[in-house]
Amino acid sequence: EVQLLQSGGDLVQPGGSLRLSCAVSGFTFSSYAMSWVRQAPGKGLEWVTSISGSGGTTYYADSVKGRFTISRDNSKNTVFLQMNSLRAEDTAVYYCAKVESSSAWDGADYWGQGTQVTVSS
Amino acid sequence: QSVLTQPPSTSGTPGQRVTISCSGSNSNIGGNYVYWYQQLPGAAPKLLIYRNSQRPSGVPDRFSGSKSATSASLAISGLRSEDEADYYCAAWDDSLNDEVFGGGTKLTVL
Numbered sequence: 769e770v771q772l773l774q775s776g777g778d779l780v781q782p783g784g785s786l787r788l789s790c791a792v793s794g795f796t797f798s799s800y801a802m803s804w805v806r807q808a809p810g811k812g813l814e815w816v817t818s819i820s821g822s823g824g825t826t827y828y829a830d831s832v833k834g835r836f837t838i839s840r841d842n843s844k845n846t847v848f849l850q851m852n853s854l855r856a857e858d859t860a861v862y863y864c865a866k867v868e869s870s871s872a873w874d875g876a877d878y879w880g881q882g883t884q885v886t887v888s889s
Numbered sequence: 890q891s892v893l894t895q896p897p898s899t900s901g902t903p904g905q906r907v908t909i910s911c912s913g914s915n916s917n918i919g920g921n922y923v924y925w926y927q928q929l930p931g932a933a934p935k936l937l938i939y940r941n942s943q944r945p946s947g948v949p950d951r952f953s954g955s956k957s958a959t960s961a962s963l964a965i966s967g968l969r970s971e972d973e974a975d976y977y978c979a980a981w982d983d984s985l986n987d988e989v990f991g992g993g994t995k996l997t998v999l
Contacts, residue, residue, distance in 0.1 A: 813979075815987060868939055873988070877936045
């Protein structure tokens with residue numbers, strides 16, 4: 769059974785940093801790309817970033833480029849999202865998602881439970 | 890303003906068939922796979938349709954997807970009360986190098 773277990777959400781001040789983690793099980797982690805998608809309160813889904821199965825290719829939304837970094841540890845079956853210089857508009861539920869192939873440009877077939885990130889003073 | 894355009898809302902009565910449209914361009918729907926997700930209130934999104942028209946195991950065959958040129962559609966037949974949810978389309982955009990989502994369609998079962 770595929771499982772994605774997220775952790776790391778919190779309340780953080782503007783300009784602060786936070787690292788989200790997503791530990792996975794039930795599939796060969798290194799064979800699949802992973803993504804992070806967020807959802808602001810009352811809004812729709814917004815793609816944030818994706819990473820290929822090997823970790824060698826990453827893509828970022830313009831809204832987070834230069835501030836967020838996606839990475840993965842294939843030995844620990846975990847994907848991370850390092851978020852720096854956080855802004856109020858980054859407030860959202862963040863979902864970790866398994867991509868249905870090794871290519872970062874395919875869609876997600878499994879999603880984590882979501883974790884709340886609130887940026888406020 | 891979302892790159893993919895969906896109607897904000899739609900509705901139907903139990904047993905009815907409804908369709909949700911998703912309009913894009915050559916750089917996204919026109920050249921890449923379309924995915925559809927269902928998000929029940931307070932829950933994480935769930936994959937309904939992948940690669941334009943494929944159904945994951947466990948998704949009822951009441952749900953079907955299609956794609957033509959730069960548009961895609963999700964059809965739900967035999968509408969049930971538990972289908973009341975938000976539905977999102979998504980595709981990779983080659984020009985933006987981004988995954989793009991539709992704004993979401995809220996389905997109400999009357």
